[in-house]
Amino acid sequence: MAKSKAPAPEPRSRDADRSQQAILAAARDEFAQYGLAGARVDRIAERAGLNKRMLYYYFTSKDDLFLAVLESVYADIRTAEKQLHLEDLAPAEAVRRLTEFTWDYYLQHPEFITLLNSANLHQARHLEKSERVREMNSPLIQTLGEVLERGRREGIFRGGIDPVQLYISIAGLSYFYLSNNFTLSAIFGRNLMARKAHSERLSHMCDVILGYVLRD
Amino acid sequence: MAKSKAPAPEPRSRDADRSQQAILAAARDEFAQYGLAGARVDRIAERAGLNKRMLYYYFTSKDDLFLAVLESVYADIRTAEKQLHLEDLAPAEAVRRLTEFTWDYYLQHPEFITLLNSANLHQARHLEKSERVREMNSPLIQTLGEVLERGRREGIFRGGIDPVQLYISIAGLSYFYLSNNFTLSAIFGRNLMARKAHSERLSHMCDVILGYVLRD
Amino acid sequence: MAKSKAPAPEPRSRDADRSQQAILAAARDEFAQYGLAGARVDRIAERAGLNKRMLYYYFTSKDDLFLAVLESVYADIRTAEKQLHLEDLAPAEAVRRLTEFTWDYYLQHPEFITLLNSANLHQARHLEKSERVREMNSPLIQTLGEVLERGRREGIFRGGIDPVQLYISIAGLSYFYLSNNFTLSAIFGRNLMARKAHSERLSHMCDVILGYVLRD
Amino acid sequence: MAKSKAPAPEPRSRDADRSQQAILAAARDEFAQYGLAGARVDRIAERAGLNKRMLYYYFTSKDDLFLAVLESVYADIRTAEKQLHLEDLAPAEAVRRLTEFTWDYYLQHPEFITLLNSANLHQARHLEKSERVREMNSPLIQTLGEVLERGRREGIFRGGIDPVQLYISIAGLSYFYLSNNFTLSAIFGRNLMARKAHSERLSHMCDVILGYVLRD
DNA sequence: TATGAATGAGCTTTCATTCAT
DNA sequence: CATGAATGAAAGCTCATTCAT
Numbered sequence: 080m081a082k083s084k085a086p087a088p089e090p091r092s093r094d095a096d097r098s099q100q101a102i103l104a105a106a107r108d109e110f111a112q113y114g115l116a117g118a119r120v121d122r123i124a125e126r127a128g129l130n131k132r133m134l135y136y137y138f139t140s141k142d143d144l145f146l147a148v149l150e151s152v153y154a155d156i157r158t159a160e161k162q163l164h165l166e167d168l169a170p171a172e173a174v175r176r177l178t179e180f181t182w183d184y185y186l187q188h189p190e191f192i193t194l195l196n197s198a199n200l201h202q203a204r205h206l207e208k209s210e211r212v213r214e215m216n217s218p219l220i221q222t223l224g225e226v227l228e229r230g231r232r233e234g235i236f237r238g239g240i241d242p243v244q245l246y247i248s249i250a251g252l253s254y255f256y257l258s259n260n261f262t263l264s265a266i267f268g269r270n271l272m273a274r275k276a277h278s279e280r281l282s283h284m285c286d287v288i289l290g291y292v293l294r295d
Numbered sequence: 296m297a298k299s300k301a302p303a304p305e306p307r308s309r310d311a312d313r314s315q316q317a318i319l320a321a322a323r324d325e326f327a328q329y330g331l332a333g334a335r336v337d338r339i340a341e342r343a344g345l346n347k348r349m350l351y352y353y354f355t356s357k358d359d360l361f362l363a364v365l366e367s368v369y370a371d372i373r374t375a376e377k378q379l380h381l382e383d384l385a386p387a388e389a390v391r392r393l394t395e396f397t398w399d400y401y402l403q404h405p406e407f408i409t410l411l412n413s414a415n416l417h418q419a420r421h422l423e424k425s426e427r428v429r430e431m432n433s434p435l436i437q438t439l440g441e442v443l444e445r446g447r448r449e450g451i452f453r454g455g456i457d458p459v460q461l462y463i464s465i466a467g468l469s470y471f472y473l474s475n476n477f478t479l480s481a482i483f484g485r486n487l488m489a490r491k492a493h494s495e496r497l498s499h500m501c502d503v504i505l506g507y508v509l510r511d
Numbered sequence: 512m513a514k515s516k517a518p519a520p521e522p523r524s525r526d527a528d529r530s531q532q533a534i535l536a537a538a539r540d541e542f543a544q545y546g547l548a549g550a551r552v553d554r555i556a557e558r559a560g561l562n563k564r565m566l567y568y569y570f571t572s573k574d575d576l577f578l579a580v581l582e583s584v585y586a587d588i589r590t591a592e593k594q595l596h597l598e599d600l601a602p603a604e605a606v607r608r609l610t611e612f613t614w615d616y617y618l619q620h621p622e623f624i625t626l627l628n629s630a631n632l633h634q635a636r637h638l639e640k641s642e643r644v645r646e647m648n649s650p651l652i653q654t655l656g657e658v659l660e661r662g663r664r665e666g667i668f669r670g671g672i673d674p675v676q677l678y679i680s681i682a683g684l685s686y687f688y689l690s691n692n693f694t695l696s697a698i699f700g701r702n703l704m705a706r707k708a709h710s711e712r713l714s715h716m717c718d719v720i721l722g723y724v725l726r727d
Numbered sequence: 728m729a730k731s732k733a734p735a736p737e738p739r740s741r742d743a744d745r746s747q748q749a750i751l752a753a754a755r756d757e758f759a760q761y762g763l764a765g766a767r768v769d770r771i772a773e774r775a776g777l778n779k780r781m782l783y784y785y786f787t788s789k790d791d792l793f794l795a796v797l798e799s800v801y802a803d804i805r806t807a808e809k810q811l812h813l814e815d816l817a818p819a820e821a822v823r824r825l826t827e828f829t830w831d832y833y834l835q836h837p838e839f840i841t842l843l844n845s846a847n848l849h850q851a852r853h854l855e856k857s858e859r860v861r862e863m864n865s866p867l868i869q870t871l872g873e874v875l876e877r878g879r880r881e882g883i884f885r886g887g888i889d890p891v892q893l894y895i896s897i898a899g900l901s902y903f904y905l906s907n908n909f910t911l912s913a914i915f916g917r918n919l920m921a922r923k924a925h926s927e928r929l930s931h932m933c934d935v936i937l938g939y940v941l942r943d
Numbered sequence: 944t945a946t947g948a949a950t951g952a953g954c955t956t957t958c959a960t961t962c963a964t
Numbered sequence: 965c966a967t968g969a970a971t972g973a974a975a976g977c978t979c980a981t982t983c984a985t
Contacts, residue, residue: 115330135961140959212481251467258412259411260415280460549765638913680935687900698860743969
């Protein structure tokens, strides 16, 4: 009980914070695995090693918890994106870097994909409530726009490229492959998750994207 | 459509077929709207204008019904693909045609996207049970491969293009945009579903795909 | 279709009779295996190889069908009892014969036991509706009474034996052992259904019953 | 009963136990009355004065609840048997005492009979899961064996009596009469549940059992 | 006589949520 | 801050029974 000598900027909330984080992490896993409707509040509490009541104490409802999870995964990818420093790279290198980053991030964060799918299944009605996510209007777009402009001025990129369209294309090429890898593997009779398949995919995507942005 | 001269082989109770079709259509809508877990058996029955019991009478369980829906939407898109006749078009035209078709089909069949997302959320475990879907191993891939080879021989396409990778890319560019349009619209502050946005997207995608396949 | 030259005592009911018997036999098995509440009308129809509707056509309801089954198994055992001819045997032999018969009959007709248990669980309310069963007031009792009287007069049986009590005892010794063999086997850690256990049981029961009726 | 000096280890919410007991008692009644398949979970909850959900909270499923009921009634009869102290009685008296006890217990606990019938209808598959019941391998058998041996040594009992066979016979004579009293009453046209009939039955059974164990 | 299609009521079970402590 | 007990509503599914042919 006594927490003497701790710097403790807030009176008594170390445990509270930890509990919230535990719930959030557990919820992320559960929602990613089962979707919003399929997720079970009981399982989230169990995964978090906490009583179910705590979940409501901190997050009000299952829906609000889902929103909190969405906000957290967006915050995570934003943090990662910031460290790309595309502005310091040569234009072609920057585009390639972004493509590789996107692929790697989705690959290492499969929950991101399923959570986004859930959010979209519900027509993103959760996001409408969230100011935080709306504020995340990716600064990457601006950076990417500058990269494209640089490339055009240097004469190596074609002109008239919409950075939003390009970003969506870069994301889509990775996202669809990974999101739908089960059905695609079944239909094409290939194991798309094999190591070799992965490197081939990344190579192909870079060819596609760079083949598009580079002037002939 | 024409039923002339048919000896009318089904003596009585042709309603069985109609009931099954009604259930299937209702289920497709419900699963598309709410996902597998979120879909309600009661609502499906109500949508179909039938007693809930009939659903189990014909489809055994909610899961099996979901599989039947998956099979039916796959059958639909396959039927549509067959009518593209890519083999009769000039190579570049064929690739453009496929890109446009994919975009249009997803746009007019939004349920296809949500259903695929659901199937993948559940790791396509439904499809494993389905021989029918496995047999659908798209012949489009073969046709596309032939188109690519023709283009290469004519000297207008680059060589070494994997038709599966290309197909996944073509699909992914459309799929991701439409599947995630809600979150993307929120984040970018643009209405991606506006008419103008649509035509811009299609134009961009054709640029990307053709920019890739065409030799410099 | 043409059934010409058949003697056919009733106009056209050979198949009808066969269907009824098939249903009855199927129902006997099903009720014996699952009890009244646990029995499934669908399974009965399936076992009978007939449409479920037929079952209602001939037997009106599940409950009535159960009653019909009860009546039929009572009729069966009565028919068998009649062939014992206890009146032709020496008294002690007659009592032993009845004991053996009862044991053998229960052993070879396990459904009889489960059906009686079901009837009694429902407080025999089905039997109240059945005149046929009430009329079955076993004539065996009279025969048994005569045997006991003969034995007493011959000086080998004790006097004052109530044939009803004796009959219930003879039946009970077999019935309980067979009806409860699963729980008894579990509790005593013995396999009561082994061949050897059976012969030991029969031997024991004869000892008990004859030890009782015979004068010291 | 005496709770003196107990440090009262259960700080709060002693209601959990009471709820479980209430459910168990209600389930015992319901299963006894309707059998396993005929019992209704709703009615059990209502009888217990609790929400239906609690039943699953504490007992997982209807089947598991049935097992818990079986275990509890076995525990009850075992407790009662322990207080017979057959080892302190003269051999003949002990056998008579056991016969009387068995009769009285079944008479006062009719649910015991119906529950056992249900268990056996389902081939005691519930008991297989229960270690508790298997451990209940009645020590009565050992006590009874000792009584028989004492009687034999004293020269009043015949030799070679298997205590298990004898126990099954004692139980069977009461069990069958009470379990099947409805059908038996119907068939014999006697009211077997009348006071007088009861005392006659008990008297008869003692005659049968003692007539068997006592040397001529 | 025979059948497949259909149904309403009710079954066991599960869910997100709240109460009492 | 934390918990186990409790709940109402609704979920998926099954039942005995009837309709239309």
